[in-house]
Amino acid sequence: MARRHSLGLNAGGRAMQGHIHKRVHTMADGRTTTTWYVVVDKGRDRNGRRRQKWHGGFRTRKEAEATRAKIVTEINSGTYVSPSGLTLETYLVGEWLPGVQARLKPTTWDSYRRTIELHVLPRLGTTPLQRVSATLLNALYGELLRDGRCNGRGGLSERSVRYVHRILHKALADAVDAQLLPQNPASRAKPPKTNKAGVDHLRFWTPDQLREFLETTRGTRLHGAWVLAAMTGMRRGEVLGLQWSDVDLDQARLSVRRTIVSIAYEMHVSTPKTGKPRVIDLDAGTVAILREERTRRESDRDSWGDGYEDQGLVFAREDGSPIHPDRLTKVFDKEVERSGLPRIRLHDLRHSHASIALQAGVPVKVISERLGHESPAFTLKQYAHVMPGMQATAACQVADAVFGEARDHLQP
Numbered sequence: 001m002a003r004r005h006s007l008g009l010n011a012g013g014r015a016m017q018g019h020i021h022k023r024v025h026t027m028a029d030g031r032t033t034t035t036w037y038v039v040v041d042k043g044r045d046r047n048g049r050r051r052q053k054w055h056g057g058f059r060t061r062k063e064a065e066a067t068r069a070k071i072v073t074e075i076n077s078g079t080y081v082s083p084s085g086l087t088l089e090t091y092l093v094g095e096w097l098p099g100v101q102a103r104l105k106p107t108t109w110d111s112y113r114r115t116i117e118l119h120v121l122p123r124l125g126t127t128p129l130q131r132v133s134a135t136l137l138n139a140l141y142g143e144l145l146r147d148g149r150c151n152g153r154g155g156l157s158e159r160s161v162r163y164v165h166r167i168l169h170k171a172l173a174d175a176v177d178a179q180l181l182p183q184n185p186a187s188r189a190k191p192p193k194t195n196k197a198g199v200d201h202l203r204f205w206t207p208d209q210l211r212e213f214l215e216t217t218r219g220t221r222l223h224g225a226w227v228l229a230a231m232t233g234m235r236r237g238e239v240l241g242l243q244w245s246d247v248d249l250d251q252a253r254l255s256v257r258r259t260i261v262s263i264a265y266e267m268h269v270s271t272p273k274t275g276k277p278r279v280i281d282l283d284a285g286t287v288a289i290l291r292e293e294r295t296r297r298e299s300d301r302d303s304w305g306d307g308y309e310d311q312g313l314v315f316a317r318e319d320g321s322p323i324h325p326d327r328l329t330k331v332f333d334k335e336v337e338r339s340g341l342p343r344i345r346l347h348d349l350r351h352s353h354a355s356i357a358l359q360a361g362v363p364v365k366v367i368s369e370r371l372g373h374e375s376p377a378f379t380l381k382q383y384a385h386v387m388p389g390m391q392a393t394a395a396c397q398v399a400d401a402v403f404g405e406a407r408d409h410l411q412p
Contacts, residue, residue: 037055037064091175100170106261115163120168205341210356231282232254232353300318300319
């Protein structure tokens with residue numbers, strides 16, 4: 001036997017979208033049990049049949065009434081979301097990642113996937129999607145700061161944890177759009193703060209250190225790659241994807257049109273990060289190094305004969321095939337260790353180029369164009385750590401330009 005108790009009338013006199021349902025079960029021995037449900041009407045399907053969502057069962061009417069009141073409030077405010085049964089893992093891996101793959105660059109999508117698998121799923125994967133809260137996310141960020149590294153040796157940097165937060169914010173915002181969540185819990189979470197642009201995370205060499213490294217690696221097979229990365233600020237994949245057809249040694253310039261990226265250790269050819277090609281002018285020393293590389297490629301081609309895989313790459317393996325990006329990183333790390341210089345990443349050659357250029361007085365717009373940044377404002381934000389010293393230098397340069405030697409005579 002069942003009884004239906006209406007949720008009541010709204011301000012317009014119309015029935016609310018739901019009701020309380022009482023169900024009495026009679027057992028074989030004649031005893032009865034009562035279970036209470038809250039039933040939410042979800043309209044009708046294309047065939048005209050009613051669609052309903054049942055919440056329960058509750059042991060008492062009081063429990064059902066409490067749930068009913070919450071649902072009525074959410075219905076009236078437009079924030080009601082039907083329980084999905086999804087966990088955070090099934091949503092992220094089964095729905096969100098496949099859904100965004102087509103509109104993201106392969107490297108970005110793979111970075112999202114790896115970050116989720118390494119740092120989110122082990123800790124929150126089994127949590128029901130609709131129970132993900134700002135409190136849970138804050139706890140996740142704290143744990144990652146303490147011991148989030150995969151090797152168990154300490155925590156992630158503030159910048160890395162903020163990256164986790166950005167991914168979750170995007171994913172949960174899409175869950176709201178899909179009506180799986182009433183609101184985005186990541187919007188109320190508090191990821192760790194970093195200083196401006198997270199510059200504490202940037203590492204770079206001084207001009208003397210960079211010169212020492214390039215002198216130390218002179219004569220090694222990948223010396224030219226280190227020179228090009230340091231003297232142009234090109235990204236790892238851009239260096240490896242560079243073809244001779246995009247290099248004009250007579251005019252001392254090259255065009256960055258493609259990049260070789262690693263996705264699940266497989267190499268893929270893609271466009272530059274901003275999606276736009278760019279032209280970079282070269283210094284005479286770098287041009288000379290590239291001429292040496294061209295001679296080396298010709299020698300490799302002669303040695304391998306018909307077995308040479310000519311893809312027109314400036315930097316390639318002995319058989320002409322592409323160098324894997326991860327391989328380039330491993331070789332660089334070994335060369336840094338051999339040099340005895342402060343440890344930096346291969347990508348930090350790019351930071352070194354930008355920092356040295358700023359300190360040398362190169363206009364920010366020019367540096368931004370060479371690096372392929374989206375705007376000069378981004379370049380300034382990214383390399384704010386260089387600015388304090390430049391302020392003092394600028395003050396002296398302006399005073400010298402205006403007053404020259406007479407500047408000293410202005411002092412009281």
